[in-house]
Amino acid sequence: MAVGKEIRTQIGSIKNTQKITSAMQLVAASKMRKAQERMGATRPYADRILEVIGHLAHANPEYNHLYLDERKVKRVGYIVVSTDRGLCGGLNANLFKKVVAELGTHHGNGVEVDLAVIGSKALGFFRSFGGNVVATAGQVGDQPVVADLIGSVKVVMDAYEASKIDRVYVVYNHFVNTMTQKPTVQQLLPLPKDQSDDLSANMGTHWDYIYEPDAREVLDALLVRYVESLVYQSVVENLACEQAARMVAMKAATDNAGQLIDDLELVYNKARQAAITQEISEIVGGAAAL
Amino acid sequence: MATTMKCNVVSAEQSLYEGEVQMVIASGDLGDLGITPGHAPLITSLKPGPVRLVFENGDDELFFVSGGFLEVIPSQITILADTAERAENLDEAAALHAQEEAKRLLDEQQSEFDYSRAAIELTEAVARIRVIEQLRQRRA
Numbered sequence: 032m033a034v035g036k037e038i039r040t041q042i043g044s045i046k047n048t049q050k051i052t053s054a055m056q057l058v059a060a061s062k063m064r065k066a067q068e069r070m071g072a073t074r075p076y077a078d079r080i081l082e083v084i085g086h087l088a089h090a091n092p093e094y095n096h097l098y099l100d101e102r103k104v105k106r107v108g109y110i111v112v113s114t115d116r117g118l119c120g121g122l123n124a125n126l127f128k129k130v131v132a133e134l135g136t137h138h139g140n141g142v143e144v145d146l147a148v149i150g151s152k153a154l155g156f157f158r159s160f161g162g163n164v165v166a167t168a169g170q171v172g173d174q175p176v177v178a179d180l181i182g183s184v185k186v187v188m189d190a191y192e193a194s195k196i197d198r199v200y201v202v203y204n205h206f207v208n209t210m211t212q213k214p215t216v217q218q219l220l221p222l223p224k225d226q227s228d229d230l231s232a233n234m235g236t237h238w239d240y241i242y243e244p245d246a247r248e249v250l251d252a253l254l255v256r257y258v259e260s261l262v263y264q265s266v267v268e269n270l271a272c273e274q275a276a277r278m279v280a281m282k283a284a285t286d287n288a289g290q291l292i293d294d295l296e297l298v299y300n301k302a303r304q305a306a307i308t309q310e311i312s313e314i315v316g317g318a319a320a321l
Numbered sequence: 322m323a324t325t326m327k328c329n330v331v332s333a334e335q336s337l338y339e340g341e342v343q344m345v346i347a348s349g350d351l352g353d354l355g356i357t358p359g360h361a362p363l364i365t366s367l368k369p370g371p372v373r374l375v376f377e378n379g380d381d382e383l384f385f386v387s388g389g390f391l392e393v394i395p396s397q398i399t400i401l402a403d404t405a406e407r408a409e410n411l412d413e414a415a416a417l418h419a420q421e422e423a424k425r426l427l428d429e430q431q432s433e434f435d436y437s438r439a440a441i442e443l444t445e446a447v448a449r450i451r452v453i454e455q456l457r458q459r460r461a
Contacts, residue, residue: 075336083392243365
């Protein structure tokens with residue numbers, strides 16, 4: 032019977048799509064668990080180093096490191112962490128919206144912006160949107176290595192050290208939970224002061240650490256480690272967000288495909304029923320005419 | 322004066338200890354340090370070697386760190402280790418093997434051979450073995 036052949040093919044193709052999306056959902060779910068573990072494992076270190084750096088910004092080192100200096104802002108750098116692959120809902124779009132809003136504010140204040148992008152999605156976006164992209168790193172994979180990221184970060188750091196840019200931010204998705212990812216802008220340089228601490232209340236405003244071997248060596252090493260750890264942490268966190276967002280998006284896609292199939296099957300059955308009824312009435316009509 | 326202070330030991334991979342301690346003994350770049358409550362604020366880089374935490378009841382625990390930083394502020398001590406392991410988890414055979422391997426590489430230097438890297442590996446292996454020996458002595 033030729034009835035509803037188009038509908039059948041359509042249902043078939045939607046079923047195939049549904050198979051793919053549900054497989055992607057399962058893959059994302061298992062990858063998310065791993066990414067979340069990795070994020071949880073590196074978080075204590077990142078939190079602690081942030082704390083130490085926060086204290087350091089309060090201290091009055093005899094050696095004034097460049098990274099501690101507040102300068103008048105004429106040009107800022109953004110490190111934008113995005114995903115390499117799509118099909119993860121509005122994750123990247125929301126992040127870019129945030130960046131674009133920031134760019135707008137800076138533009139309004141006459142401040143110029145340099146961008147370093149991690150992940151091919153951000154590269155694609157800023158290539159078409161415009162924006163001064165100075166460095167990129169793509170294809171970081173599921174297990175990012177600090178060495179892969181540090182190249183593009185270094186471009187921004189060098190520019191900061193050469194006083195070409197006066198402030199550096201990193202933009203990434205903060206993992207709140209599986210359903211919620213929040214685009215976040217964090218100031219990387221100069222070091223943000225630790226506000227929540229009662230340290231300065233205890234210590235007064237003029238105090239300093241004892242540095243061993245000496246301030247310059249310790250600070251240089253510590254600050255480099257800080258930047259690495261923070262960028263690494265944001266990439267790892269963004270990865271966990273990516274998998275979570277993909278899982279949710281694919282679940283929605285699978286559900287929608289199911290809905291669509293139900294609707295189409297109803298249409299198909301109606302058409303089939305109508306065809307049968309018509310045939311019967313034709314036969315009955317034909318028999319009556321004899 | 323308080324007899325204990327807060328202490329955190331974290332490595333890039335995990336948090337190893339968080340709680341009250343009486344004393345921390347670590348090997349800083351300029352020599353070994355013992356820190357008790359009330360120490361002046363201090364930041365130092367660490368050499369590969371042991372970190373010993375002494376708890377309130379006199380018990381202690383050994384860690385191996387492969388370098389990192391130690392921060393002292395009046396209320397707490399933070400150890401940021403590049404990599405850290407609990408001493409009990411150290412594998413002596415693996416450490417000895419690593420030491421031999423590093424020595425062998427240092428002996429038969431080739432032109433494109435990375436000398437500084439091997440030297441670092443050697444110090445790390447030696448430090449590991451030092452920690453294991455300390456642990457064994459205390460058990461005996």
